[in-house]
Amino acid sequence: MEPIHLHQIDYTILIAYVGFVIGIGWMLARYMKTSSDFLTSARSIPTWVTGLAFISANLGALELVGMAASGAKYGISTAHFYWVGAIPAMIFLAVFMMPFYYGSRARSVPEYLKMRFDERVRALNSVAFAVMTIFASGISMNALAKLLNQLLGWNYNAALFICSGVVLLYVLKGGLTSAIYTEVLQFFMIVLGFAPVVYLGLKDVGGWHSMNQSLQTVATEHGFAADAWSSAWKPVLAGPASNPMGVDIFAMIFGLGFVLSFGYWCTNFLVVQRAMAARNMTAARNTPLVAAVPKMFFPFLVIVPGMIAAALCTLPDKNYRIPPPPISQAGYASAVDAVKNASPANVDAGVAAVSAALGQKVDPAKLGSLIAANATGKLADDQIKKGIYNSIDAYDYDGVILSLVKKYCPPGLLGLALTALLASFMSGMAGNVTAFNTVFTYDLYQAYFAKGKSDRHYFLTGKVITVVGILLSIAAAYFASMYNNAMDIIQLVFGFVNAPLFATFLLGMFWKRTTGTGAFLGLFGGIAGSTVFHALTTTTSNLDAAGHVLNSMKGGYLGAYLHFPSEMAQNFWLASFAFTCCLVLTLVISLATSRTKSDAELKGLVYSLTPKIKSDTLPFFLQPGVVGVVLLIVCAILNVIFW
């Protein structure tokens, strides 16, 4: 993509946002007096704020970029990540799990595990979580720095350090509250920054109906039934060969809808922490419910742009293509020379030369006609460059959202959309760093290195760990810059670590017989199970004709005993397998070992031993259970509409 030229107005908007974010940190600094203020917001934040922060902590830029990419690749089925993969789990968290998290007065998810089981389970979970947050934050910052580098021509290192510096400044000043407040700010930035892009895009393709008609062309061109991009359920129900995701219904419902989704939303401290910062039990339980409302409608903001892009490609007069992978200006310049030197009599040589200059495959037919056109009447360099751009036969789906922003946003709106994107990258880092510093300070440092120190000591430790967390994130960003597909790595890690975790919580919260040893070994077994599963399975596209594995990052490095139609299907099945391993192991080992905690000790931690919460002060229709059912019905209606 051509670098974007920002105007003064765009920079003004960007600077205004950064100014407000830092200002919030400064304003909050005077309320930061204890470690609890800094690390857990002293449980004092109103519900709508924790609710929007809950959703925002998850709505990182990688999600914005990734969901638009998937929208273009798979169509409306991508919405399953919301309607199947989020809403039910968020409601379950609110209705059934929040009472234990909040009611136990644990300060973190690992701390709950310690209360329910023992130190070993806490240690395993907190170390795994700490590592994961650092990587997630690093991957996000790497993506941001790369984007600023390719798009605005900023220096990669400078972009990385400046953005991390801004995050450090406001998190160090205002702690978790700062992160939560900026997440709310970011929520509105994203919604208000991207809504006009969706509106303009839809208008350009001729409205929703015309878009779906164009998507039928896309689907049939790819060899699927006409509704493969515009229906959410029909292609999935028709089997893995009939939908571009390559996913079967069991993997979709059990793997994504149950294991991955509940594993993420119900046990990931990054999001749960937002609800734990609420001011009382009702507010804590309502947090995921408040969050579920916008979450349900996000597909229209983040997936529809991808669908617009796919539809635009079928309309020749719109002059749009899915962007090719980023290529340097020098690469384009030498490709232009190669076209000029090529002769129409020997197109193959020209194609080879251009392909070598770009480092990408090119479409011989398109390039051939470009070479011919240039030979008959000399074309201007810009025209040749445009022709080369259009003939590159490789697609960077992650570039979709930005290509639309660039296409539709004039100066002004461009600044707003880019600020929204930048905001989501930075708050992604802040969210991870604030979860990291809490877990590190309370669950690792206080638990194992410095017990019984003054609160002042942990307050300062929390601040030091914040700095350390940012530095480690920067290191992780450089590490991530060595890998191309960061999203896949996150998915893989989530699969390994999160999938078995939900089995531990499910048994721990709802079966009082579950023992610490059972939970610990079961968790280990689950993580080991997912690693082994990954080592023994791969995707069909990752095998060469002789059945050898091409890329061991995609699994199968110990032998490809099973292969799935797509990576997504592999991920979903891996999660299902890990969950089952952990569940069975925890169950069997718990029965074989004796309980170490009495019923009295487990009060408030296990469902059957905890008195039911009766919030008589709330009217019937505002009870979390009732609201949850209503939200589920609305979600089901959305599924039916887009069936």
Add this chain to the structure above:
Amino acid sequence: MGLDIRWPIGLMFTLIGALLAIYGVARPAGSVSLDININLVWGIVLLVFGVLMLAGAVRGGKNPPSA
């Protein structure tokens, strides 16, 4: 926490909305997308949103004490 989040949200969107709307009125070359003066339209939307947030913050008391 003592700071009502509606203050910064309201102030920021009022400011950005006003900037965009003024920019839209000035209509420098190349600032129109699909024949819509989107900067003006969207600037007004942001401005209204910002003012509503500020109104909420004012009604909620200057800086409500944390519960």
